[in-house]
Amino acid sequence: MSTATIPPPPKKTNRIGLEVVNYRGGKTTLCAGCGHNSISERVVECFYELGIEPTGVAKFSGIGCSSKSPAYFLGMSHGFNSVHGRMPSVATGALLANRNMLGLGVTGDGDTASIGIGQFMHLVRRNMPLMYIIENNGVYGLTKGQFSATADIGSTAKGGSPNELPPFDCCALALKWGATFVARSFSGDKKQLQAIIKAAIGHSGLSVIDVISPCVTFNDHEGSTKSYGYMKEHEAVLHELDYVPFFEDISVEIAEGEVRDVTMHDGSHLRIRKLDRDFDPTDRLAALAALEEAETKEEVLTGVLYVNTHKPTFVDLLNLSDEPLASLPQDMLRPSSLVLDEVMEQLR
């Protein structure tokens, strides 16, 4: 027994006293180099850095490589790996049952734009309070490389055959039909993706985050428009993003015209620094136009395309009680025997 033990260095913790390890999940089973793994890492960092209580988070996913990934982060959060293309409905039900949960949905391009396009569109239409990350690689990995509905015209499969149908642009769909936070990013852009995920955490309605996330096994070759190489050449970054959480000081002076601050629901600030163009992320039509323009120029536009912090969410529209429905006591749920008598009397 030594009396001269050196105290271990204090463990690094966040504002709620948790370590980064508390935000990790199981070991990934995805391929080395898969863009999805980078996204998982960003999720871990963002939730850790913002000091989000992991037991207050619920993870949802559908089916596919992307949808397996919630097992690899936030191990202290409940997770629901549902059925193919139907995660939006599961998340909707769960979040109506417990409106206090922070919902995090992870899906893929097949899960959202092919089999799940219907549920995706209705999720958007409802502005359900949920963070919805599309890990978009344009192909089905688990079934070995078939195209999904986000694959670009002319993009080639690993064997060389080109995709002949036009893609769904999930950001354009989300913009058009009601999502209140719409962003596109690239799994290889650590800083941008972090800022976007953090901003989405602070957003009260539906945030749709389409992340180009290359599939190193089936769609990272010459001819693919979802490869690391293609993104290197074709990514057009809309603006520089910073995120200042509500619990940090925001006293830094900012030059007029250069930076725009968007105040999120929780009081945090999304700080948008202009690059080479003027872009107003509260202007939905401008965002749609920018996407159209980028498509013509064969660019992949990344950044925060749209933020609307005012529109009521589905939970607001339903006028739900503040206490989660799931934990309401019996006296709030079962009307009295007088009510039953009254109803019976009306039926006599």
Added chain:
Amino acid sequence: MSTLEVSPAEASSGQYAESVVNDFSIQVATVNGSGSQTANTVLMRSLFQMGIPVSGKNMFPSNIAGLPTWFTTRVSKHGHVARRKEIDFLVAMNPETAREDVMKLESGAAVVYDEPLGLKQLRSDVHFYPVPFDKLVAPVCPDAKLRKLVRNMIYDGIVAWLLSIEMEEVHTALIRQFGKRKAKAADLNWGAAKAGYDYAAQTFTKTDPFRAERMNGTAGKIIIDGNSACALGAMFAGVTVVTWYPITPSSSLVESLMVYLKRYRHDPATGKATYAVVQAEDELASIGMALGAGWAGARSMTSTSGPGISLMSEFIGFGYYAEIPAVIFDVERVGPSTGLPTRTMQGDILSNALLSHGDTRHPMIFPSSPEECFTLTIDAFEFAEKFQTPVFVMTDLDLGMNSWMADPFPYPAKPISRGKVLDAEDLDRLGGFGRYQDVDGDGIPYRTLPGTKHNKAAYFTRGSGHNEKAQYTEREDDYVNNMDRLARKFETMRQFVPEPVVTINPKASIGFVASGTSDYAVRESCEQLRAEHGIEASYLRLRAYPFTSHLLDFIRSHDRVYVVDQNRDGQWLALMRLEMDPEMIAKLRSVRYYGGLPLDARTVTEEVVRQEAK
């Protein structure tokens, strides 16, 4: 000892020497969209208010306006409420079907008809009462646009005079139907009913034998449809998340629930809702939401019919493996797609029992009356959470959409129980938990709800590939262990499902097994068999699947057991064959009806007599 009431055989239709009191069927043939629903309801309620047992069945097309509709009110002093094939009193308002409707009548029936239809020439053995509806409606309804609706109320007046229905009761029923807010409409309709009554009194000499007479058979009773009764059950069960997609014949279940919830389930302090109702984009989404909500701790439900169930199949299988509570109302009908969507059937028994792929088995609960729609719905919510699994409440179009006399519903005696849910304190005490571990030996594991503030609370929910700790696995032994536990859980259910209602007749060597709305036809058939053929029968009414030991005991104690199915292929019979030993199966016979109408006693009786003669 039989509890069945012994009653004399009903007189068959024909030329009557004396009156037939409180024992006949009235059929009103109209065109849908013509507003006859109000007139029919008023007529039925008037009889009910006179203390006479009634039942009303609407046979309607899948159409908004313009196709034939028949509404049949059965009046039975014996309290029989099954459909009766024979019509005694016809109100023929629809030119399209009038001839066929008249030709189908038995000799001695009575017909009120729209005079221009000229039906009198068709037959000489029925009693005809021609009425010039258009001439009568004009003076009582100056607004020509409303005449199409108001003329129906004229036949209420005519029928009231012919059957001696008290006009004060017609008036009471009418006021009730329109409510205080529509006093003008009520006045207009009352004028029409009176005009009909006066016309009949001045014009007709009654020649038919049918007559209504005040009795004391409905005291304290209510009239309600099964869908509304299920809705009330759901509200008193404490449902919190309701998801649905419109489909006949289940839409009115949630529509009625929304009315009740809006009225009775807002926090008086804040005005906020203690429930969420979502009309989903389709049935896949509605079951997905119900399961998501059940997973997160809500009492959740969805309501649909067969075609919707087909769409829900994958999710319900998932719910079985992931062990998530949800109540699924299946108001059965004929289908799929187009093809008799407005006709009744018990068509989903077999498919629901085994719904989805893999080794799935689902509990089903079968109410047969509005009272049971209420009480068994509450049981279903308790059952779903106790066993953490999707539960079907199986009704059909006949029970769900038709009007039934019922006793007032009893207030639930037992408090709401949420099943095996661990909270943070439990987790502290236990030091953790295995989501799919069989701690108690009953196959039912413990669960935690999202949001439980404890670092050991979380687990990851997925399909069938998981071990006791909810970790992903494809190991053979893990999979087998889990499947065996799920089988054990299903065995445990047998002790907790609603027991069948068994009526043993000690003189009987044959028995009936039936469920749901077959009940009314089977009970009446027991009387017919005894009175007309001297055949005694016992009866077991199933109220749930999985089967319980009562069924085996019942089959053992009879020589032959007739399994009544409202489907072509004998789905109940097939389900029994899956589980039973050959000597049991050898005793089973089958009575099947699949014409889309509510089952009637005569069909059952004739089939049993035919098979007994073999």
